[in-house]
Amino acid sequence: MTNTTVSTAVAVQESGPGALVAQCRGDIELVMPSHMQKRVGAWIRTTQGLLRRDPKLLKAAQNDVGQFMSVLLDAARLGLEPGTEQYYLVPRWSKAKRCTEVTGVRGYQGEIELMYRAGAVSSVIVEVVYSNDQFTYRPGHDERPLHEIDWDADDRGELRLAYAYAVMKDGATSKVVVLNKGHIAKARAKSDAADKDWSPWNTDTEAMWLKTAAHRLTKWVPTSAEYIREQLRAHADVAAEQAPAVLAPLPQPLDRGDEDEAIDAEFVDEEA
Template sequence: MPDSLKDRVKAAAESDQPTGQPPVADIALRDDHLKWLQSHGTYFTDALPRHVDKAHFTAVALSVLPNLKNCTNHSIMTSLLACARFGLEPDGRQAAIIPYGSTATFQPMYQGYIELMYRHPAVDTVHFGWIREKDEWDFEPTAPSPRDFRHRPRVDLTDDERGPVILAYAFAWIGGHRSQVIMLNRPQATEIRDKYSKGYAKAVREGKNDSPWQTSFDAMWAKSCVRRLVKVVPTSTELTELINADDDADNTSAAPAVIRGTVISRDDQDDEPIPSGSWPETAQPGSAPTDEAGEQR
């Protein structure tokens, strides 16, 4: 039996819809998230460094909110303010906001540390790299810098063909001179995790697998290496505070509420949660391979 007029009109209307257009419900939800961010905008705009574009930071923060649907309003605000305070985007590269149950937690990554190192006027460049099993490399501590260290990646091979990563390294050029080369192998990174990470120890005790050392070992390995570089480059108050915030974040039982004297109290914000609606599926920040001293906790 031929289709009814109603069916034909419906089919024609559906065929006129542009392909790849997000569902209307998702657009509305995104607008709700944007309104929520804008309503709390003074926290971020007051904290962001001048060189950070406010609109871009808001767009990145907006993309993170779907991953934090079960987190408290207070912990989300605290984590976003921490990102803004240090001028780091919560994009999974400079920093990430990781949900631990109902607590959103600020987690700086190794690129975030490098970003803050570059802000010191004496630092020319900062380099981080991975050495793979089949790469050509040599380290001779007694040789004069920069001839003491050499790394030649096998550019004729894929990463898989170059073999597994065996070493992370980092160094900086400061006033035309190269710093000490910081090197960290996998057993050393594992030792840092086992000895210093309260978050990892807590996850093991509770039989969970949600600490960054468990979900993103290489990212934490890289961050531990770069954090050690902090000891041999010119430091700033901002860089020292980032290390302290990073250490506080490892205690996943609570998110730190003070960032450089800025306090977000329960009285400073409304109790209205982020609109939940039908949450769209969104990849966890930092879930893709990234490519976060004191030691990394």
């Protein structure tokens, strides 16, 4: 959060988190991808509506408005809709603060959206397999899984597997990710709130299986952030080739400061 956002959070805390979201419109719009900025008003109104409809979420946001705004800015930076299966807003108990606070969890639709936005895939398939479904996939033999569902069945059984793959724009199939109950259990164990009744692991179990498979697929398919970095690098290379040759300046001693200081870092979603 910027200093302006923090100051605004303190100033309007008595007015409620909904007012804070509106006050911080400039900061939200600043970090949003360009294609989202034209609908920042609708994005803010949707978030305010979530607070009005969910007393637990509102209370958690009131307990720490700074944390709440950090989560919203993360969703805005990714260009995802908070409070949806793109990006969950979850009240979580904080042992340190002795109260609930809002945390953000990327959903499976958010993971898929980031893959599409990278521009390298034509389609992304993420599905769950129930015990009464027919599922076959032989790595090294089958290009894609064969998944047959009896849509007339009253009960497809219990959740058994989750899988994900992408079809690239050149027609090639990405690595196929297949997860069984053991893989899902390990992913769930990484969530310190999985046993809470409000956790999406309990309120939307199938979606979390889908999210886990989609998240694993991001290791094999370009994401939006990767795509942007590659585009910037490509533009820089072209500019360097077109620029006139100049003599390089003599190297200067570096003021390294604290050798242990983190120069650049990226938070990794450990939810799955």
